[in-house]
Amino acid sequence: MQPLLKVESLTRDFGGNRAVDDATFRVSEGEVVGLIGPNGAGKTTLFNCVSGHLRPTAGTVRFADVDVTRLPAHARARRGIGRTFQVVRPFRSLTVRQQVEVGAGVAAYRSFLTSLAPRPRRNRRVDAVLGDLGLADVADRLVDTLPLGLQRQVEIARAEALEPRLLLLDEPGAGLTNPELAELSRHVRALRGRGRTVLLIEHAMDFAMSTCDRIIVLVEGRVIADDTPKRVQSDEQVIAAYLGVEDPVGPLSEPAR
Amino acid sequence: MDLLANVIVTTSIYALVAVGLTTIYGVLRVLHIAHAGVYAIGGFAALLAYRSSGGFWLSLLAAMLASAVAGLAIYYGLYRPLLDSPRSVPLLASIGAFIAIEALLQRPFLLGPSPESLPAESGIPAPRLGELAFTSIQATIILLTVLAVVGVYLLIRRTRLGLAWRAITQDRLMAASSGVNLDTAIAANFLIGSALAGAAAMLWAVYTNTVQAIAGGVISYKAFVIVVLGGLGSVPGAALASLVLATVEVLATRYIGTLLPRDAIAFLVLIAVLMLRPEGLIGRRSA
């Protein structure tokens, strides 16, 4: 399998704080990879550096054999890096359909003149994604009138509508109930079935362990393990630094520092 | 009947300034005080173009162009480098830019401190609808404003750019990760909003035959009142609030007169509406 994403020696500082410290890893085409670590380990910062919302202090991000380290977020999105956000921030002005339309690239345009062209009335891709995620019935409702579980679905639908080669999911399971988590897990596996490459941040361990092909463990900005879920679970360094001895699969709270 | 014409014209000018302001607030979350400076620059450009050509439409074009350029310059020079700082920083920068533009325009080698006259004629005939008579410039203002406001509304509702603006309004990061180029979308917003302010400056200057370096101040603070009244970021809200403010102002001046100065009315309306409907006139924020 080809490495789709190559992160090399990536470092990001905030003032004097090093949030990500010399992180190196790869994600191959078709893989579902989990990025786990305690709060404050630098997971979201790492995500932001991959998606282009942050510039790394040092190191490179290569996507499909192209160095994208200096590209802005929208340009990476157009190359095929889609992502969701951890916090759902619905505002009052968009319906579910419009939100997914944005994701489908309807709002993206090449030039000022083409931006003034009328947007298509109906977008087949949007309809398909709405159907896939069971959102067709609520398509014309404002996002902020939906329950949290559905809002998450909308967020994933938006990212998926981009048909990204690499999908970054930032804590898709946070705040979901167990049945909702099971549904999510099914859905992520279905994504893999369709050949989508996924990199996800997760706190719910059993979800991560059961869903991912591979787990990368980030502690204090450094990659301390990168292996199959099984081997990661038994990695002593991981257990010591992060998982805790007694409850290796329980939900996690504060990092052990 | 003069009054009705007056209300419509005043509404139009307020709406032209406020629509740009409200969309800029939407995408950038900055109270764009320097819009007043952009407005003043439009008036100045119109004056220069009028003096060298004598044409109404050419002067209008010059005003829109100059304001658009000024708006873009403010975005690229001022707000863009400050995008990630706390919101008070661009606000202060904006106030500074406004004061600087006004002071600069007052220099004698530019517009100078004196009001100047702009007696341009649009050539649009003065229509009469039964009792309701409009002068030529009134008709021109109303016509152009309807075109502009409907145009912006369609732009927002129907085009890719409009969807991009709404996405940015919702969540800038989310928009970027969906392929929306924040930079060009926000710049386009400044371009269009500023051009509208320039048009308003030119039209009001002709209507009152006055071009002034300090012209932007009063109209812009009213536009801010309108933007807040209409619900921050809402174009139909801004249009409705323009109508409300213009009506109250004109009628109060006509029938209550001296009780309070016209410009104070804006604040009374603002306070009254905020007390009754904190989301603004068309807030549809469902909790």
Added chain:
Amino acid sequence: MRGSARLLTILAAALLVVAGCGGGATPAPTSPPAKATEASKPAAASPAAGSPVASPAAAASPAAKPDASPATASPVASPAAAAPPAAKPATGEPITVGFFSPTTGPMAADGLNARNGAELAADRVNLSGGVNGRPLRLAIYDDAGDPAQAANLARRLVQEDRALAVVSGAYSPPTTAAAPIFQQASIPLLSAYAVSPRITAAGEFVFRAGPAAAIEGAAAAIFTKENLPNSPKRVSIVAADLDPTIQLAEAFKAQAPKEGLEVVSEDKFALQENDFRPLLGRVRSANSDVVYSPAFFANAANILTQAKELGITTPFVFASSADSYKVFELARDNAAEGAYLVTDYDRSNRPVVQAFIADFKARFGNDPDIVAAGSYDAVLATAEAMRRASSLEGRAIREAIAQLKNLEDLVTGPVEEVSAERDFVRALALQVGRNGQWTSFATVPWSRITR
């Protein structure tokens, strides 16, 4: 999100309230008043440097042609009562006279004209011998129309510039704020054109060259009754909502009953208003014979244009605050023809006035107006008092100003004497817009006004 939106709303409202105070005046620069350096050098002391704005006449300076008689060198030096006939350029240690006017902010147009008038006067004084041989040096400040800034610069004039006398080319609020500071420092202040009674109320060191509001407003009522066609009875008042113009309206109202006039409506508008149509509709329905409007020149032009547009034919009488050629420039369709103006700026054919107009135009490119003429005269009168004073000590100068008499050649018209209230005693003029300029129409003597 919601919280921050509300916070912003509140912030916006607060900001707007601040911005809206003072009738939407522009934010006044808060920097300390800048001193205009180009004018602080006495023209005669460095004549060749003769600032870039100097008129050709002034540039043909005494240094270049030391023996040229001032009369041929420049109309500036045309014989005037205020200048002694022995006209030799002044040399020696300069005498500092303070001057302030609003050269930025909403009043900047007037402030610049006032400053130009003062500079012209200082140059004229210096070209004709200065003050007993010593050149006059103006220390010039910008008050931005802001009383706080005026108080600041007054302290600087007292403490840093050590001005021996001060001329105010500013409007009433800043002059009122500055006056007590000069009073306390025993430095004479001569206000050029501000009308508020509170200015001279500061004390015996504060004088007024132009008419007080009470005088000018009363004169307006007298003119309205005696000189306007069709002997009007019903009067509407439309005043700019600012201290001096409100004072004028009050004075008119006080005098009106004595002249048999009835004030049937009274309205105010913000200084920066430029759409008067709703207000004019109100005036029309008051059905008055004449409108008295203490307003500023831009207001006046808008009022006249829009009244004409609405088909209102009632005559308008404006106050000296609107005394500017700009009214004609800004009014459309000759709307200013037939408008009346009460002023003390004498637009007659007297040579001294014609010379002043020609010289001002040559040097600054525009016609002088009341603020320029008033400031010019105030500087000349101050110089004249200093010449006559027993010493250059504050009290001596004060006494000399109080005793000024028969200043025939001031461009704002002859001054008979200085009243016990420290106002310059003079006739007032009614002028009418004719062929694009203000033209003499009638005058009323001081004695008739104060009768």
